[in-house]
Amino acid sequence: MKLSKNNGWRLVAMVFLTTMFISCSKDAINSSAFPSAGLLVYNVTTDKPFVQFKIGELVINRGGLTYPSSGNRYKGIIPGDGILVAYDTADIRIDSLPITAVVNRLYTAFLLGDSAHYQLKLIEENALSLPVSDGRSYIRYLNSVRDNASPTVSLRRNGTDIISATAAYSSISAFTAIDSGKLVVNVSNNAGINSSDSLQIVQRKFYTIVINGVSNTTDSVKKVRSKLIEDFPRLP
Template sequence: MKSIQQKLRKISIGVFILIAGGVLLSACQKNDNDNIDIPAAALMAFNLSPDKEAIGVNLSGNSISPTPLNYTAFTGRYINIYPGNRTIDAYDYFSRVGFASSTFDFEQDKYYSLFVVGADTVFNNIVVEDNFDGLSGSNGKAYLRFVNAIPDSSKPVLTATAAGQQLVNEPRDYASVSAFKEVTPGKVAINFSNNGNINVSREIDVQEKKAYTVLLLGKPGSTDSDKSIQIRFIENGTLSDSTAAN
């Protein structure tokens, strides 16, 4: 039985067990003396909709989590899923009423993130591949990507600076997810602003070999502190020294 870590040689198993639940992407069934690898992909899901306090997510009718995802919460680890073309349904956890539906073709042995975003009556499921296989664990760098989940059409400007070098300086569309960018380990200063109702800053620390997702969150004009404009981040995993896929 092989895990995706063994196949791609990108995420170090020991650290990833602590960070993301020790994902094994091929289960084994024993039939007499033969082991049969069951194809699998991996998914991490986030509730980034300020108008949805608790959601559930079904893949082809099967729930991915026994507990609700509260606003700003995520599954905390990558979850084994069957690959192939799957229907994704996000729903209010307690009423069981669906509010966002889509399909996505998940490929075997790959990692994905699902971001449920939206407000008022418009919601979307955003799925992206987490391409760890394209990142180096031996160049002394960390990696960041940015998700704009603030429901606003003004395209605020995102700036990020690390070690005196500007990493990002560009407007970001709502519901956009950037690719991972390499960054010098240490402090990263981040600002997201439209010079109006969105203006938030935060400094975070990033470590060598690690990949992070920065979440730009909240609802403009909200008087609820939990739904105010804010910057959060999560650690996706730690890259191995090897840069070659097996």
């Protein structure tokens, strides 16, 4: 049977997931006999320079994640119920949430917030069922700006809005198919958010635009910006 590029990509991804195992070590649960799910973690807080994620004794990322960064690859986790916890440098709990992992599923967790107001957000990824054989990419956006006034997010191509919608804090949009090339992301409200960023989209990729920062600030490092991250890194 001849596989299309799209079906072949999905098959390789599923083989990757069914063969991921968690090794037995001082900071991991002995689970070498179990097929696993996959978890990727992100730190998109504005004032936590070091974040570590754990489920029980299983360390999801070795070393702390700086802002803004990811664990760089999916970590195999034991299917079933657990508690995902984010810790800071002093091993103090920042936030936690329950997770029920299913075999062969991918999950992404984001730590959002600032100024002692933090939130873990967990997403089960369903994008592997989307067609990628036509050369297009898929894009979504996450608003991690903790502000009372939900901003309007506009994705523009050649001066025309592809998407224009309000985005509440911690909300994440569905994936939208998009052609490769330059994309302009405008984010604004009437409460101190007004940003515009130009991003480059490569074909046959999955992306999340993370909108993060602090409204009403003159700090160029912390002001609201839109950053592009590639989803499903390190899949074969």
